Amino acid sequence: MLQRYTHYVCLQILYQENHTFCVLNIINMPKKDSTLRTIELIKEKGISPKEIQQATGIKYNTITNALGDNNRNFTIEQISGICEAFNFNQTYCVFGKGEKYGYKASDKIEIKENLNLDDIKEIAKEIHNKDRTISYLQSQMEVLNSTHNEATPIQQDVVYIPLVNQFAYAGYLDGYTDTTYMEQLPKIPFIVDKEGHGNYIAFEVKGDSMNNGTEESYLEGDRLYCREIQPHLWVSSKLHLRKWDFVIVHTNGIIVKRIINHDVKNHTITIHSLNDMYPDRVIDLCEVKQIFNVIESVRPRRR
Numbered sequence: 214m215l216q217r218y219t220h221y222v223c224l225q226i227l228y229q230e231n232h233t234f235c236v237l238n239i240i241n242m243p244k245k246d247s248t249l250r251t252i253e254l255i256k257e258k259g260i261s262p263k264e265i266q267q268a269t270g271i272k273y274n275t276i277t278n279a280l281g282d283n284n285r286n287f288t289i290e291q292i293s294g295i296c297e298a299f300n301f302n303q304t305y306c307v308f309g310k311g312e313k314y315g316y317k318a319s320d321k322i323e324i325k326e327n328l329n330l331d332d333i334k335e336i337a338k339e340i341h342n343k344d345r346t347i348s349y350l351q352s353q354m355e356v357l358n359s360t361h362n363e364a365t366p367i368q369q370d371v372v373y374i375p376l377v378n379q380f381a382y383a384g385y386l387d388g389y390t391d392t393t394y395m396e397q398l399p400k401i402p403f404i405v406d407k408e409g410h411g412n413y414i415a416f417e418v419k420g421d422s423m424n425n426g427t428e429e430s431y432l433e434g435d436r437l438y439c440r441e442i443q444p445h446l447w448v449s450s451k452l453h454l455r456k457w458d459f460v461i462v463h464t465n466g467i468i469v470k471r472i473i474n475h476d477v478k479n480h481t482i483t484i485h486s487l488n489d490m491y492p493d494r495v496i497d498l499c500e501v502k503q504i505f506n507v508i509e510s511v512r513p514r515r516r
Contacts, residue, residue, distance in 0.1 A: 248279055248286040251295060251306045254313055255280070260299060268298035373400040374413040374438070382419065382467045389462065389503065403438050403509075412441035414505065416460050416467065423458075423469050425487040431458075431469055435512050439505035447504055451475045452482070462503035463496065469507070 255265070262276040271291050278285040287295070289307065296303045296316050304311045375398035377385045388394030401415055416437045423431040431437065439460050442452070452459075452475045461468050461484065473493065474483035480498040 246309065247289070247292055247307045250309060251287055251292050251301070252280055254299070254301050254306070255295070257313075258299060265295060265298070269294040271295075371402050371404050372413060374403050374415055375399070376401045376415045376417070376436070377467070378417040379419040379433075385467065386462065386464075386502075401436075413508075414439055414441070416469070416505075418469055419467075422486040422488050422491045425489070427487075430487060431510060432512065435510050437469065437507045438509040438511070440508055442504045442506060444503075447475070448480070448498065449477070451477055452504070457506040460505040460507060461496070461501060462505075464500045464502065 262273060262280060265271060265276050266273045269291070271294065275285075275287075275291070279287045279291075292306050293303060295301060296306055300314055300316045302311050302313055302315050305313050375395055377398065381398070384394070403413060403415065416439060418431045418433055418435040418437060420433060424433075437460060452472055454472050454475060458469065458471050461470060461482075468484070470484035470486060472482050473485045474481075476482070481495050482498060482501075483493055483495050485493050
């Protein structure tokens with residue numbers, strides 16, 4: 214586990230043998246709580262201040278002050294030493310998570326003084342990417358567990374693709390051909406069952422036009438993982454309408470629709486919403502900038 218601390222910033226990445234947890238906390242360090250949890254374990258084990266001093270090298274007065282009924286606290290570094298000496302779980306003592314006992318050398322806490330803004334940005338970016346990966350992997354495991362009695366080994370590759378959220382729709386219309394703009398979009402992981410070819414992008418659903426209250430609905434905020442259909446394909450041949458839903462980048466905006474008719478000769482498509490309040494429309498393909506197949510949708514957890 215890598216942990217870095219200042220008095221005001223706490224960024225934590227937890228690694229364990231068969232799974233990984235990522236936590237980002239930007240908070241005032243809860244030293245009082247961490248001291249209380251450490252004292253709790255000291256009392257449970259019946260460890261005396263003298264034993265702590267001998268095992269850790271912490272000054273006797275510091276120990277008795279922290280154990281007393283006052284606002285004196287152990288530092289994070291001192292708690293780390295106590296945990297190592299008496300087999301306490303550091304994650305429990307510092308954050309109140311996990312089992313009380315069980316020290317791991319890999320849990321050694323690193324104290325880094327004077328974190329600057331670049332340090333914080335670097336760590337936050339690392340955690341952001343890992344958190345995205347883990348969230349997606351967990352959602353995929355839920356899908357696999359719910360649809361298969363036995364897990365079948367599959368060849369998978371993870372690619373990082375741009376995310377166009379609801380608030381980036383307008384910017385994407387102007388910037389989708391700009392390499393610099395596309396590189397600045399946030400990236401999220403997407404797992405493909407073979408080597409990923411083509412242009413993959415994720416779009417966040419906006420509005421309720423594809424919500425008819427059934428399981429096939431796309432709700433606002435859902436993420437759609439999409440692969441672009443190259444223009445020469447939808448200009449010269451019919452789209453596979455029954456297999457896919459589509460994200461269409463139109464001159465007037467980005468829309469998620471079904472396509473119920475593709476007139477190759479007249480260069481038009483007829484788009485359909487699941488919500489009956491939105492009528493079907495015929496769109497001239499001359500007004501379309503990009504068309505994407507919706508490969509997969511991921512729904513954020515809602516209460």
